[in-house]
Amino acid sequence: MTIDLSPVARDILEYVSKPAAARTPRGYERRVLDGYVPNQTAYIPDKLKVHLHKIGKPIVAERAAGTFARDILNRFLIDLSWASSRLEGNTYSRLDTERLIQFGQEAEGKDAKETQMILNHKAAIELLVKESSGDIGINAFTLFNLHSLLSENLMADPEASGRLRRRPVEIGGSVYTPPAIPQLIEECFRQILAKATAIGDPFERAFFVMVHLPYLQPFEDVNKRVSRLAANIPLIQADLCPLSFVDLPERAYISGTLGVYEMTRVELLRDMFVWAYERSCQKYVVIRDSVAEPDLFRMRYRNALIDVVGEIVRERKRPTEDEVRALAERLVEPHDVPRFVELVTQDFRRINEGNIARYRIRLTDYWAWLNALKANAER
Secondary structure (H helix, E strand, O other): OOOOOHHHHHHHHHOOOOOHHHHHOEEEOOHHHHHHOOOOOOHHHHHHHHHHHHHHOOOOOOOOOOOOHHHOOHHHHHHHHHHOOOOOOOOHHHHHHEEEEHHOOOOOOOOOHHHHHHHHHHHHHHHHOOOOOOOOOOOOOHHHHHHHHHOOOOOHHHOOOOOOOOOOOOOOOEEEEOOOOOOHHHHHHHHHHHHHHHHOOHHHHHHHHHHHHHHHOOOOOHHHHHHHHHHHHHHHOOOOOOOOOOOOOHHHHHHHHHHHHHHHHOOHHHHHHHHHHHHHHEEEEEEEEHHOOOOHHHOOHHHHHHHHHHHHHOOOOOOHHHHHHHOOOOOOOHHHHHHHHHHHHHHHHHOOOOOHHHOOHHHHHHHHHHHHHHHHHHH
16 A cells, blocks of 8 residues: 655655664654644645545535534444554454444454444544534533543543543653643643634644644543544534545554654655545545435425325326326425426336335225226226
């Protein structure tokens, strides 16, 4: 699997691939956050943003936030739960993950922590996609609750779940040391939220979160998981294709994150972000477009449609336009009658033994109606 890298990204990869002893120890540099000016600083170039919007936006009329994600919820739940957990070293297969999420069937021979990690992802993703209140966003409430859900039953200190870090932490495999002063952590965390909220472009906002939350390490653990799910919030709110990280190699993701930690450079992680988003779009746009949009007009007049079709069949009538219109005028708003008549006419062209239950028509009535039509035609 090949990921095209920019020259700068290749330089970053070359550096972070060296043994830890050959890399320079680094600490948290607040100037990186202080220097970011929303809607002026750009981690993602404008040309690239145009590309991401083009591939991520479904070609339909404007819809409510989160419609795309809800359309593909079951697939997205499984993919993101599996892929995000895999990036943390979880050995569940995608099939194992699907069985656990859909049927509650735990995979044999797996550590309980792996099972818990998958279930935690499921709960956290459902919060983002299903929650209809205005509380969800790049805000303290959402990130604390995301952390609480993702870290449930996995923290050495259960009280650290859903709250900011109060002790020093180390990053395994890295020469980067995150900040340790609780006051600084809280100040920078609030600053990240404020700047993220001010960013207008959803992709820039998503990537900003993926850069700065892991770099700060505001929680004792589970920071990258929180950042991956939080990155989906702007995409869901803009009704863009969500980001599942499916097929993104673990080593590539880690290298991109190390580039931020140890070099304060985002180019390698950005290349990973773009590649992962393109893969998500390839999967989900096809799936979303294969899900038929419900006809709201049909939904509104469902009972009237059942009554009209059923009455014509049971009374052995011919489904002429005049006959349908006469029945429709009693049940449908006057301005909707022409379209309703057209809808009924279409349904009569499709009616058959296999769909008459939709109109609450008995099989004996259906055959009697067909015989009556045949007899009238022979006269």
